[in-house]
Amino acid sequence: MTIKRETLRKDFPILDRKVNEEPLLYLDNAATLQTPNQVLKKITEFYQKSHANVHRGVYTLAQEATQAYEQVREQVAAFIHAANAHEIVYTRSTTESLNLVASSFGELVVQEGDEILLTIMEHHSNLIPWQQLAKRKKAILKYVPLTVDQTLDVHAFKQQLTEKTKIVALAQTSNVLGVTNPVKKLVELAHQQHAYVVVDAAQTVAHHALDVQDLNVDFLAFSGHKMGAPTGIGVLYGKSELLKAMPPIQFGGEMIENVTKTTATWQPAPWKFEAGTPNIGGVIGLGAAIDYLNHLEMSWIAATEKKLMMHLLPELQKIEGLTIYGPQTVERHEGIVTFNLAHIHPHDVATGLDMLGVEVRAGHHCAQPLMAALGVESTVRASLSFYNSIAEMDRFVYALKMVKEFFNHESE
Template sequence: MNLNEIKTYFPILTQSVNGHPLVYLDNAATSQKPKVVIDTLEAYYQTYNANPHRGVHTLGVKATDAYEAAREKVKTFINAKETAEIIFTRGTTSSLNLVAQSYVGQFLKEGDEILITQMEHHSNLIPWQQAAKKIGAILKYIPLSPNGTIDLDNVKESMTANTKFISITHVSNVLGTINPINEIVKLAHKQGAVVCVDAAQSVSHFKVDVQDLACDFLAFSGHKMMGPTGIGVLYGKKQILEHMPPIEYGGEMIDFVGLYDSTWKELPWKFEGGTPIVAGAIGLGTAIDFLEQIGLETIRLHEKKLANFALEQLSAIKGISIYGPKNPEQRGGVITFNIDNVHPHDLATFLDQEGIAIRAGHHCCQPLMKWLNVSATARASFYLYNTEEDIEFLINGIKKAKVYFEDAFAI
């Protein structure tokens, strides 16, 4: 599959916005969907819409087979050891909250330390914040280096004998920083701590192997990897998941129900109460097929090339501040920036009139905005269907915006 022609696989990318060809650069928020994923959802609802695991009729069996086949695809995609380690959730946020309530809330105690960073998305900050309050644990932050990376010496210094749990993003959705997860996991395990990885910004951009990372938990969302919204994954090591209690009760997660007590199904179903997210899971399976057809190495090389080109072009604009590491090897396809005297929301609104979609705001990272000493930033994020031409449109749009706002201030 030729990446130069890949936009043709995405119906939404063929449209015009405000009289201009759509240039979609908000992929860190959500990715667009190829027609094959859309067709998969349509086929499910039109031909075998049924509840998995509950009926012996033809439609129910077909839905069950497709749902569990999607779980197998996820297992292979992240190289989990067992299918039982793959739990379907509503998304990264739900996955992390499951860990916060079922693991941290049950197995950590007063005085234990939870370690995170200031670059975390709110979904990987608030669950630990609230769990710490509830059990009397101590929430601590690994200091960031000035360029928005993590120094392993700071990790070591932040850990103590009381450090029991670490949760960290694989790739920052603001800084683009790719964190050294392998090394952090090794340090944590020496200390006897469990590690959870927010992989929302990594699994669809380069190869993620959970056995190689050796992390204990890993969470990600389908909608950021060309799958449907409302579906996500929690990977957990089987020996840990087996001891964790479910946090939602009813429906398909039960084994036996009596009047005064009940027992639960085995993994992974004990964490999937109620009607499963059937269409979402099946659509995610198709998205994985699409990604693997292209190849994660191909996608990573493409995004590095785009990031390097964008960094060069943006850096040449007077009055621009770019956040995060400048080395493309240290970052994903996310570039966050500000233009002097132009509010990010104003810039995003101006660019939208040119058909260019970027993100503006705090990006669900208010503590990081405080660390950067800004209230908001603009963000361009790339994916496999973006091109250097898209970046040229962005650069020209920013230059137009600068002239427009400079003239406006001059009035």
């Protein structure tokens, strides 16, 4: 794999296309990252040379496919510093990972009257599974609010943790506010109350090096497509002893040890959670995406994105009538900035930007309780990545000013 930081944009041919006769400026990286050629090539090679089902056949191809599939598990474990590869469960997405924890582990440990502590900044995928679990179990759902500077209220977090708290579920990085929560400290606090911590790292995994052992999280979920792999492959990390205790929630091929007409026994974790033919091509792509990120180096990615945000945020703050949600300082901002322009609906802003080739997200970002806490229905979100440039940040700001002028002028 040849990857050069100087020429990495060439690895993403989509960045060369035009949108509405303008060069594409892709700023929806928090929704999905573009896929580099190296990943696509690896997947194609797999299909052309080694494609077979995994964990079934005794023939050479099956063995090669199985080996490749399991090798990526080792790679994922190394990438997030898991103690061993058996702590890595392949899923379809972050959402499926979090649902798996809620449906399997949550069912085991949460009883009537227990508490589940979430933060108000959760994406629906780390909120609804717990909300529904709480309903089933008659457990109590609690939300940690935001401080005045729209970051997580750690003081309130401490106060809301009790001996009844069984599960704490939180995003490492908010997909709206762009703020990264002090997970290590929060885990420590939660563990003091013997609560388990489930972390949604979907917005962190492609931007910062992760160390699950250092963070001491019990579970951590992320998606391949937010880190350059194809859609449809996700990961659940779980501590060995917890995965061991958890029952599978899907049944079928691959996950069994022995089946009779009336009984069945399971494979050990992680395989007991991987019923049916898995997304093998997606796993191969995930391995290639990790290779890609490792070649660039996570520290370089983090520094590059920080530089872009350092340039962008002050420029946005200069635009009159533009409200930024989340922290106002670059230090606390990851590559996500969510905002509104006064008197212009986010959908109108996004359509305007789209006409200028700038692709941003508008809506509630699957975080409606957070929108309610912020007092808005919807917002505009721009999210950047290591392949964006300073020039693109300038172009984005310019486009935003044009859109603002268009709507303000037209409304006179």
